[in-house]
Amino acid sequence: MKTYKSKLGLELIIPLAILFGWIFIDLISQKAWLGVGLIVGIVTFLVYGLLSIRYTIEEDQLTIKLGILSYQKINIHSIHKISETYNPLSSPAASIDRLEIMYNKFDAVLISPKDKKGFIENLTSINPNIEIKYRKQ
Numbered sequence: 001m002k003t004y005k006s007k008l009g010l011e012l013i014i015p016l017a018i019l020f021g022w023i024f025i026d027l028i029s030q031k032a033w034l035g036v037g038l039i040v041g042i043v044t045f046l047v048y049g050l051l052s053i054r055y056t057i058e059e060d061q062l063t064i065k066l067g068i069l070s071y072q073k074i075n076i077h078s079i080h081k082i083s084e085t086y087n088p089l090s091s092p093a094a095s096i097d098r099l100e101i102m103y104n105k106f107d108a109v110l111i112s113p114k115d116k117k118g119f120i121e122n123l124t125s126i127n128p129n130i131e132i133k134y135r136k137q
Contacts, residue, residue: 001056001057001058002056002057002058002122003054003055003056003057004054004055004056004057004113004114004115004118004119005053005054005113005114006050006053006054006055006092006093006094006095006111006112006113006114007093007094007095007097007112007113007114007116008050008051008094008095009094009095009096009097009112011095011096012050012094012095012096013050013094016046020039020042020043023035023039024036024039024040024043027039048067049066049067050094051094052065052066052067052068053065053066053092053093053094053112055111055113055119057076057119057122057123057126060075060076060077060126060127061073061074061075061076062074062075062076062079062101062123064092064109064111066092071092072092072109074101074103074109075103076123076126076127077126077127078103078104079101079102079103079123079127079130080102080103080129080130080131081100081101081102081130081131081132081133082099082100082101082102082120082123082130082131082132082133083099083100083102083132083133084097084098084099084100084116084133084134084135085098085099085100085110085135086098087100087110089110091109091110091111092109092110092111093110093111093112094112095112096112097112098110098111098112099111099112099113099116099119099120120132
């Protein structure tokens with residue numbers, strides 16, 4: 001079993017920090033303590049979510065986990081293509097430096113493993129038929 005953590009991208013973290021920081025300061029200046037507590041709870045939930053994204057390869061299964069939840073399981077032999085992308089669509093990824101995994105006939109998921117090269121090598125060692133498409137440098 002091999003587990004890969006999600007890459008943390010500043011392009012997602014900085015805007016969120018600015019937004020919630022501004023709201024937090026505004027609520028404190030208004031002495032809106034219920035709002036301050038709510039923002040602290042939301043930020044705690046978001047930070048936990050971003051830091052807990054994991055991609056686990058065990059035997060022939062890729063499991064995508066968010067916190068204690070198993071988000072998705074993919075049979076590695078059903079994966080036919082992996083492409084590097086900056087696609088910003090919602091996904092279990094904490095960075096927009098992502099991999100798009102195409103599996104089954106029309107299914108796809110976007111993920112952002114910190115060690116993309118090792119992750120791809122691990123998958124292709126299990127399924128050598130996976131087509132890899134890198135971004136142009």
